[in-house]
Amino acid sequence: QVQLQQSGPGLVKPSQTLSLTCAISGDSVSRNSVAWNWIRRSPSRGFEWLGRTYYKSKWYSDYAVSLKSRISFNPDTSRNQFSLQLNSVTPEDTAVYYCARTSHYYYYYMDVWGEGTTVTVSS
Amino acid sequence: QSVLTQPPSVSAAPGQKVTISCSGSSSNIGDNYVSWYQQLPGTAPKLLIYESNKRPSGIPDRFSASKSGTSATLGITGLQTGDEADYYCGTWDVTLSTVVFGGGTKLTVL
Numbered sequence: 001q002v003q004l005q006q007s008g009p010g011l012v013k014p015s016q017t018l019s020l021t022c023a024i025s026g027d028s029v030s031r032n033s034v035a036w037n038w039i040r041r042s043p044s045r046g047f048e049w050l051g052r053t054y055y056k057s058k059w060y061s062d063y064a065v066s067l068k069s070r071i072s073f074n075p076d077t078s079r080n081q082f083s084l085q086l087n088s089v090t091p092e093d094t095a096v097y098y099c100a101r102t103s104h105y106y107y108y109y110m111d112v113w114g115e116g117t118t119v120t121v122s123s
Numbered sequence: 124q125s126v127l128t129q130p131p132s133v134s135a136a137p138g139q140k141v142t143i144s145c146s147g148s149s150s151n152i153g154d155n156y157v158s159w160y161q162q163l164p165g166t167a168p169k170l171l172i173y174e175s176n177k178r179p180s181g182i183p184d185r186f187s188a189s190k191s192g193t194s195a196t197l198g199i200t201g202l203q204t205g206d207e208a209d210y211y212c213g214t215w216d217v218t219l220s221t222v223v224f225g226g227g228t229k230l231t232v233l
Binding site for chain 1: 125155165170221
C-alpha cells in the first residue's frame with residue numbers, strides 16, 4: 001500500500017521560501033514514468049495544481065505556468081522522497097498543500113494523496 | 124473562479140440517488156479524461172473515478188460517472204450518511220497547460 005507522509009513548517013514569513021517534503025512508502029520516487037505532484041487548496045482559489053516531477057530515463061518537472069518563476073521540485077532517491085520549494089511567498093500562498101501520486105505521467109489524475117500540510121504565510 | 128463549474132451543493136435522502144455535474148470547455152473536459160475526488164471533512168482527497176468512468180479498486184459500484192462533450196457527471200446511488208463530503212472533478216486543460224479542478228460540490232445526506 002502506497003503512503004505519502006508530508007512534513008514541513010506550518011508558518012512561513014512573507015518573502016521567504018516555503019519548503020515541504022513528501023516521503024514515499026510502498027513505491028519509489030524514481031519508478032519509471034510515475035509522476036509525483038504538488039497541489040494546494042485555498043478558500044480563494046480552490047484546488048490549484050502546482051506541478052509534478054517524474055523519472056523517464058532522466059528527471060522531468062512540469063510546473064504551473066503561474067508559479068514557474070518561483071517553484072522547484074527536488075526528488076531525493078536516497079531518502080525516497082520529493083520536495084517542494086516555493087520562493088518569495090506572499091499571503092496569497094497561504095493554503096493546504098498536498099503531495100500526490102499519478103500512476104503514469106501520461107495521465108493527470110492523482111490516485112494517492114498525502115495528508116496535507118496547512119501553510120500560513122504571515123509575519 | 125474555478126475553470127470547471129460544479130453546483131455548490133446537492134442534497135438527497137439516505138438510500139436515494141444524486142448526480143453532480145461538472146461543466147467545462149473544449150480545451151479541458153472536451154479533450155481529456157475526467158477524474159472525480161471525494162474529500163471527507165478534515166481528510167485528504169480520495170480518488171473515486173479516473174478516465175471519466177473507471178473506479179479504482181475498493182470504490183463501490185454505487186459510484187459511477189460519465190462524460191459527454193464538455194460536461195461530466197458523477198452519480199451516487201444508495202446514499203449513506205458516510206457519503207457526506209465535498210466532491211471535485213478534475214482534468215487537464217490543453218490551453219492553460221495545467222490540471223484544472225471544479226470548485227467542489229458539498230453533498231448533504233438528509
